[in-house]
Amino acid sequence: MTLNLAEPLVTATVTLLKNNLNGQIDTVNASVTDGHTVPHAVQFLPFVPVPSTLEGGMPAIGIQRLPARFEDDLRVAGMHSVQQWAIVAILQHTDQLTLSWQLDRMMQAIANTIQADRVAGTPPGTASTLKIAGAWAVDFINTEPGPLLGDLDPTDPEAPPRSYLSWTALVLEAKKVEL
Secondary structure (H helix, E strand, C coil): CCCCCCHHHHHHHHHHHHHHHHHHHHHHHHCCCCCCCCCCCCEEECCCCCHHHHCCCCCEEEEEECCCEEECCCCCCCCEEEEEEEEEEEEEECCHHHHHHHHHHHHHHHHHHHHHHHHHCCCCCCCCHHHHCCEEEEEEEEEEECCCEEECCCCCCCCCCCEEEEEEEEEEEEEEECC
8 A cells, every 4th residue: 555645635625726716716806895806816736836936827826735643553554644734825916905905815715615625525425525535524724824025126126116925825634544
């Protein structure tokens, strides 16, 4: 037998987000009355993108693998793992206030996408994307905000930033059978 660890969960999360996140963004945007809507995600990646990858477009959604722990390790008889991973959304905007609301609303859309998948796994006999990937259940752990980065003009360092970039992350945890 092979230990799959987080790989099936990462792959399933990317597929789940590709198929459903932009629809959830539309739902969130439908309730916005202040004009700070969230653009559709452009990239869905099984890793957190680096700056050159971000040139492919934003918002970008990436998956960060986090530490796992092992439980019920019965040597050759069986093993369970508790996997953690984070869905990271990276956004950029010229207006700091708009970026702030977009980060919050993107997190709402991500959380709603995962919650809809968790509900899809009940009642017994129905399948959710993440349960098919081996998760017994998926738990929300916490959100993590990123720092605010300003894009400064190198020819005029005293000028205000040309745009702002930040990210937000939703940390998830799932217990799954490894052996």
